[in-house]
Amino acid sequence: MTSPFSTTCYELSSCRLIPLKPSDIQQISEQLSHMHPWQTLGYSATTLSHYLQREDACLYKYAVMTEHLAGILCVRYPWLRGAYIELVAIFPQQQGLGIGHTLIQWLANQLISEAKNANLWALVSAINPQARQFYQREGFIEIGELQDLVTKGYNEILLRKPLLL
Numbered sequence: 001m002t003s004p005f006s007t008t009c010y011e012l013s014s015c016r017l018i019p020l021k022p023s024d025i026q027q028i029s030e031q032l033s034h035m036h037p038w039q040t041l042g043y044s045a046t047t048l049s050h051y052l053q054r055e056d057a058c059l060y061k062y063a064v065m066t067e068h069l070a071g072i073l074c075v076r077y078p079w080l081r082g083a084y085i086e087l088v089a090i091f092p093q094q095q096g097l098g099i100g101h102t103l104i105q106w107l108a109n110q111l112i113s114e115a116k117n118a119n120l121w122a123l124v125s126a127i128n129p130q131a132r133q134f135y136q137r138e139g140f141i142e143i144g145e146l147q148d149l150v151t152k153g154y155n156e157i158l159l160r161k162p163l164l165l
């Protein structure tokens with residue numbers, strides 16, 4: 001079986017995806033640790049950096065590039081008859097420019113090219129209304145709320161986007 005994701009570069013309409021380089025991990029981890037929801041949920045730069053450094057053959061990690069480093073995308077595949085967006089972040093200066101939309105479209109296209117009736121999954125914090133609205137507009141359905149999953153006192157919402165041919 002071939003994988004819809006690989007460790008090559010992808011040219012997309014509003015950005016470029018490059019396999020994550022060790023030299024980018026510190027900058028990305030620092031930025032995320034100061035961004036909502038990671039800051040609110042108590043993630044430190046060190047925790048994030050360990051996560052991004054960990055070897056994991058089923059986790060495809062990409063730096064999102066425009067002229068500069070614009071964010072990060074980590075996608076777990078295979079996952080529950082599809083793929084799971086484990087981490088997506090566009091840095092604040094580059095949000096609202098359509099990059100997130102481009103990433104969702106690309107993920108969906110990659111999956112559809114490999115399997116009929118695949119699914120794109122994500123998790124969003126209940127305290128992140130902007131991201132919830134973003135996912136809703138991208139066609140994700142809120143499946144259920146998971147209590148205290150990441151941090152005690154905060155709930156996460158499992159999201160599913162069925163990809164029908």
Ligand SMILES: CC(C)(COP(=O)(O)OP(=O)(O)OC[C@H]1O[C@@H](n2cnc3c(N)ncnc32)[C@H](O)[C@@H]1OP(=O)(O)O)[C@@H](O)C(=O)NCCC(=O)NCCS
Pocket residue numbers: 035036037088089090091094095096097098099100101102123124125128130131133134135137
């Ligand atoms: C959520 C997130 C990944 C979306 O990425 P993005 O690049 O900002 O998304 P887009 O630009 O495609 O869409 C965002 C909004 O901008 C609007 N937009 C899209 N293209 C646009 C453009 N060319 N110009 C202006 N606005 C645009 C969209 O209508 C969308 O509106 P909505 O939020 O009301 O749905 C990003 O904002 C982010 O990283 N946020 C912080 C971290 C986070 O919450 N991560 C996800 C959950 S863990």
